[in-house]
Amino acid sequence: METNNHFFYVVKCKDNSWYAGYTNDLHKRVKTHNDGKGAKYTKVRRPVELIFAESFSTKREAMQAEYYFKKLTRKKKELYIEEKRNSKEAVYVKAPNEL
Template structure:
């Protein structure tokens, strides 16, 4: 039986240079939804957004744990986690 890692923890850089972290099981569709102004209340006024980091996980729970842990970090630690922004 083949396992498929299709749960994503992702980080977006918003137009105002803020970061947004989330979970999805379809990364491309979710980013398009954010850019259409329908993704989340936070990103709606901050479009366009671009995906600057993502990780894949076997389960939704693992991905959501990674999202939660990321959200507990300060901005400097978040930037270090994702490898900084150019």
């Protein structure tokens, strides 16, 4: 699953909000969020569930994807994920009815 070491990821929080971030270890980062040691935003919205991840060859590319994504509206974020699913660019995507 982890072909490169840099990921842009999105987790779904308990309140159905989404949190986007960067990591070089997906499994460890999701666990950190769920242990309450991740971002302040997710600390009070646990548990979180990974719904999307995209792999990049550099940290810069992954962080640029995160920056771009965070500027989108919720609807456009949903479209972004759907487009990546259809193009097979994502390394992990939840089923559309589970987003």
